[in-house]
Every structure is written in structure tokens, then in C-alpha cells.
Amino acid sequence: MDLIGTLLWPIKWAIELILVAFHWLWTTIGMDPDAGVTWVLSIVGLVIVVRAALIPIFVRQIKSQRRMLEVAPQLKKIQDKYKGKKDQFSREAMSRETMDLYKRTGTNPLSSCLPLLLQMPIFFGLFSVLNDAQHDKAGVGLFTQELANSFANAEFFGAPLKSTFIGEWNHMTAGQPFSLSVMLIALTMIVLMTASQFITQLQIVSKNMSPETKASPMFRQQRILLYLLPLVFAFSGVAFPLGVMFYWLVSNFWTMGQQFVVIRNMPTPGSEAAKAREARLAKKGKLVAPDAPAIEAEEEAKPKTTQRQQPIGKSRSKKQGGK
8 A cells, every 4th residue: 555545544434434324324215225326325425424524624714715815905015015126125025024914914825725735635535435436446444345346337327337428438439339328427417517616616706706806816816717627627527437426516516505605694895795795684674883883882982061161262361360
């Protein structure tokens, strides 16, 4: 076993435990243990458990990204201040002011990447378990050779879960027998995966960014991702087995729904989503102005006088002083 396999071993063991547990559950209630729908539902259950466990990490990532978006306008001002200045003193001054901004606002550009890095071993473990199962390989734990054989030979609407679009395409172009159902199901999932990824990114770009952020370089990066990430799914999906693609599809739907809930209930201040939320709260009479309590407290702290004090002229002041 190589180093990566050793590092992924405990993650794969936990993933196999969840997958086998859901397969046992569906089999217990009367479903065919070798049917493709049974294994697809087991994959759906696996995705739900794993993504639910990652919710705390996702929330932390959202908060980190939110803080970075809030300081983006100030960061752009620092960058514009030293734009075109390439001397050593200017570079050090820009770096110092940038670090002071991060320290003053409590932000860290790496903190938004940390949750994603923590998720990567889990995703690699998921892919490894499902991919090995497609090739009729036993797992490292509860996923026995018998279960691997059942998974590898399972069919969903006549399409084997271990088949790929590119494999059937090669058979077709070579004049060999091929499965049209595999190609149709694979194409359908690729379209759904691409559309769900595009909608997820579009929600962020169009609704959850403030006008200041849209004027920053970060917005241009998000616009690139809006079109780049769906293309990744479109080109890579043809080479993945159907079983792995089912995981990706369900995971994408989870991400899209999760992002919708976050944007609706915790939008970025100043964004279109934040204005829409304020309008909904105002319509229900639940909108509370954040500055209202402070203003009221300030008004109450002021001394209240019932009689207006008349100004005293100089001549009158002298008369009173002479008495």
C-alpha cells in the first residue's frame, strides 16, 4: 500500500461502513440486493451522511469567505495606492498595509481555503471506494468481494453502473456492440451536473455579491469560475463510471440547495440577496434597524429641559455684575 493509500485507509473504511449500512437497510426492507436502484439509493444515503457531517466546515468556510468579501474594497484601495510601483519600499509598504488590514479585520486569506482542503481527502476516499467497486475490487473494510461483485454487475435501467460514456462511444465507433442506455443516462447526468454547477455559481455571482465586490478583481475570478467549473464536469464526466457520476450528481444537488439556503438566510451585506431578505422581513414586520437601539439610547441619555434658557446680553450682564 502506497502513502496515499495509507492516508486514505481510515476514510475509506468509514465510507464503506456507511455504504454497506445503507445497502443493508434497503435490502432489509425488501429491495433486491443486486439491483442497480438499491446501490444508487445507497450512494444517495452515503452522500447525505457525508455532506451533513461537513456542514460545520461549510459554515466556517462561508464565514471566512464573507469576511474576505467585506474587506475586498479596502484591499483594492491598497492595491490601487501602490499600482505601478515596483520598488522595494513600495512592495514592503503594500505588504505591511495588507497584513495590517487582515489583522485589524480578523481575516485570513488562507482560512477560506482550509475547509476545502479538509474535504479533499474525504472526496478522494469516496471516489476510490466507488471506483474500486466499479472494477469488482473488494474494499478495505466491510465492502467484501461479494458486495463488490454485486455492485460491479448491478444495472440501472439496463445500464451497468461500472460502464462509462467514453467506453460505449469507443465500442460504437469501432463497430462493436454498445449500450445506448448507458450513453443516454450518462449524457443526462452530465447535463444535470453541468446545469446544477452553473446555477450554484450563478447564485453567488448574481445575488450574493455587494457592488463594491463586483468592482474588485475577485468578481472577475468568480465570473471565470462561473463558466469554467461546469466545463470541467462536462469534459470529465464522459470518462467516469455511472456509479461515481451518481455520487457527483447528488452532491451537486446538495451543494445547490445548501447554497440557496445560505444566500436566502445569510446573504452578503449590500448584495441583491440582502436587499431581498430585508424586503421580505419588512413585509412581515420583522425588520429591525440595527442603529435604532443606539439612537434611542443616545436620545434618552440627553438631559431633558422643559424651559428654554434665554441668552444674556452684555449690558444686562454688566448691570448684574455691578449690583
